[in-house]
Amino acid sequence: xxxxxxxxxxxxxxxxxxxxxxxxxxxxxxxxxxxxxxxxxxxxxxxxxxxxxxxxxxxxxxxxxxxxxxxxxxxxxxxxxxxxxxxxxxxxxxxxxxxxxxxxxxxxxxxxxxxxxxxxxx
Amino acid sequence: xxxxxxxxxxxxxxxxxxxxxxxxxxxxxxxxxxxxxxxxxxxxxxxxxxxxxxxxxxxxxxxxxxxxxxxxxxxxxxxxxxxxxxxxxxxxxxxxxxxxxxxxxxxxxxxxxxxxxxxxxxxxxxxxxxxxxxxxxxxxxxxxxxxxxxxxxxxxxxxxxxxxxxxxxxxxxxxxxxxxxxxxxxxxxxxxxxxxxxxxxxxxxxxxxxxxxxxxxxxxxxxxxxxxxxxxxxxxxxxxxx
Numbered sequence: 001x002x003x004x005x006x007x008x009x010x011x012x013x014x015x016x017x018x019x020x021x022x023x024x025x026x027x028x029x030x031x032x033x034x035x036x037x038x039x040x041x042x043x044x045x046x047x048x049x050x051x052x053x054x055x056x057x058x059x060x061x062x063x064x065x066x067x068x069x070x071x072x073x074x075x076x077x078x079x080x081x082x083x084x085x086x087x088x089x090x091x092x093x094x095x096x097x098x099x100x101x102x103x104x105x106x107x108x109x110x111x112x113x114x115x116x117x118x119x120x121x122x
Numbered sequence: 123x124x125x126x127x128x129x130x131x132x133x134x135x136x137x138x139x140x141x142x143x144x145x146x147x148x149x150x151x152x153x154x155x156x157x158x159x160x161x162x163x164x165x166x167x168x169x170x171x172x173x174x175x176x177x178x179x180x181x182x183x184x185x186x187x188x189x190x191x192x193x194x195x196x197x198x199x200x201x202x203x204x205x206x207x208x209x210x211x212x213x214x215x216x217x218x219x220x221x222x223x224x225x226x227x228x229x230x231x232x233x234x235x236x237x238x239x240x241x242x243x244x245x246x247x248x249x250x251x252x253x254x255x256x257x258x259x260x261x262x263x264x265x266x267x268x269x270x271x272x273x274x275x276x277x278x279x280x281x282x283x284x285x286x287x288x289x290x291x292x293x294x295x296x297x298x299x300x301x302x303x304x305x306x307x308x309x310x311x312x313x314x315x316x317x318x319x320x321x322x323x324x325x326x327x328x329x330x331x332x333x334x335x336x337x338x339x340x341x342x343x344x345x346x347x348x349x350x351x352x353x354x355x356x357x358x359x360x361x362x363x364x
Contacts, residue, residue: 016153019160057145084148086248104152104186106224107159 002118003029003047007038007066008055008082017053017110024111035061039069048074051117054097056083064088064095071096078117082110137196144193151186155179176228183225187259191326194252201249203335208361211242211287214251215274222258226270229262234273242276242287244358246334253330257291257338257354260323264296264352271295278360281336285360294343296352298324303342327356335359 004026006017011033018028029049032038035058042048052070056063067079081089081097082105089100098120099113161167162175219233244250262270273292280286299320301309307328310321324340331338336358343351 010149012153013149016156020156023160084145103148104155104183107156107163 001025001027002051002114003027003049004114005030005032005038005042005049005052007032007035007052007058007063009033009058010055013055020107020110021114024114026114034058035063035066035069038066042070043073048077050078051114052077052079054079054081054092056081056085056088056092064091067092067095067097078120080113080117140192140196144189147189148186151182151189155182155186158182173228180226180228184259184263187225187256188322191256191322194249195326195329198249198330198333201333203245203333203359206245206249206334206359206361207247208243208364209246209248209250210364211244211250211254211276211289211358212238212240214254215276215289217251218255218258221255222262225259226262229268229270231262231270231272234271236273236275238274239276239278241363242278243361243363244287244336245361246336246358249330249334250358253327253334253338253356253358254289256323256330257289257327257356260327260340261291261293261296261352261354263323264298264320265293266297267295279357281357281359286336286357287360289356289358291354291356292343292352293354294351297350298340298342298352300342300347302340303345303347306339306341324354327354331356331358 004021006014006028008014008017014031021028030041030045032041038052039061054063054067063081063083067081070077070079079097080099080101081092082101082103083092084103086102092100099117101109101113158175158179162172162179215235223231246253258272261272271294275290277288277290278285279288301313302321302324307321307324310325324338327338336356338357339355341353343353
């Protein structure tokens with residue numbers, strides 16, 4: 001079962017991802033509400049998640065910075081970047097995100113990205 | 123560092139707030155949209171419930187576009203027409219076609235695109251694509267039916283003495299407010315706000331097209347308030363071929 005870490009500062013968005021992903025058979029192994037918390041949780045976990053869903057606009061540390069640091073820790077980590085700021089796509093990809101999903105997205109778009117990323121080689 | 127830790131100049135406070143507001147509304151719309159999709163996709167869901175959910179999806183998507191338009195208009199104040207990059211209008215139309223169907227899942231939308239050129243380069247960055255999608259959405263919103271036929275043509279013409287591409291979108295069932303028939307879109311500014319609210323889409327298109335150095339107009343096909351039919355015309359400056 002593909003495991004997922006969700007990083008977003010909005011509780012209701014985290015719950016939304018959890019509802020969608022669990023319904024489609026994914027295992028949500030953790031959540032974080034800012035980039036720094038995501039880094040700490042990621043660093044502390046022995047078994048790394050298969051996929052991280054990363055928001056951009058968050059307090060303390062934004063998604064691009066968090067992605068950069070996670071990729072520095074583990075260059076094979078798969079990050080799907082989700083943001084309403086389409087202008088941040090290049091920065092997100094440069095930071096190491098393998099996919100970018102602009103908000104508002106359709107549920108099927110998210111699942112399609114999840115499937116694509118889960119099946120891709122690391 | 124937080125994305126918003128930079129000090130904000132007072133003159134930018136309005137834009138800053140609108141950006142935050144837009145982001146907040148968008149996040150909430152995302153949640154509504156996805157839960158509606160979950161309802162519609164639930165096995166065994168009643169047909170009527172599914173149809174209601176699909177209609178609600180369209181309204182949430184429209185609300186998202188409306189708030190996005192406010193953000194885009196604020197950003198458009200900084201557009202310098204001479205610095206705009208070329209973009210292929212044909213590709214923008216193709217992309218907008220599929221976006222439009224996703225936007226209105228409960229409607230049956232058909233495009234008629236006779237004699238479409240292979241490419242039509244205009245100056246407009248991604249703003250031109252936003253403009254095209256908004257014109258299509260506006261046409262559908264002004265059409266009370268569920269079967270939509272949009273006829274789209276692109277023609278190379280001149281605008282203010284310079285080469286341009288003109289996109290015409292015709293919807294034989296769209297209904298424009300009668301006051302647009304005389305002076306065109308600009309007439310909206312002299313209307314009562316309760317009447318003008320029907321024209322948010324055409325006003326946005328007008329303002330964005332003008333900020334790109336082009337123009338936009340919306341006219342009734344027949345000068346008869348009892349008959350439906352509208353023609354939307356977008357003019358954008360031609361760019362060097364990509």
